[in-house]
Amino acid sequence: MEEKRPSKHRIVLNDREILEINGVLNVDKFTDEDIVVSTERGVLNIKGEKMLMKQLNLDEGIIVIEGYVKALSYAEEIASAEKGKRFLSRLFK
Secondary structure (H helix, E strand, O other), rough: OOOOOOOOEEEEEEEEEEEEEEEEEEEEEEOEEEEEEOOOOOOEEEEEEEEEEEEEEEOOEEEEEEEEEEEEEEEOOHHHHHHHHHHHHOOOO
């Protein structure tokens, strides 16, 4: 039987230097200044300096990052069908 990982999204930041994220689905981009990860609660963008990936386990949905964290932000993605509805509703007002 296949094990399911818990669907819990959690972020722990210690002293702006160690960042642990649970609920990670994929790492979309990773540089020492910019990281983009897909999580169970949306796309998370992490800005910082000298960031290194210390641990990555996508089976368990965990990533641990070391470095100086400047900002964390979520990007809201709108489904393409929803975009079309919004466009049409503005067009026919």
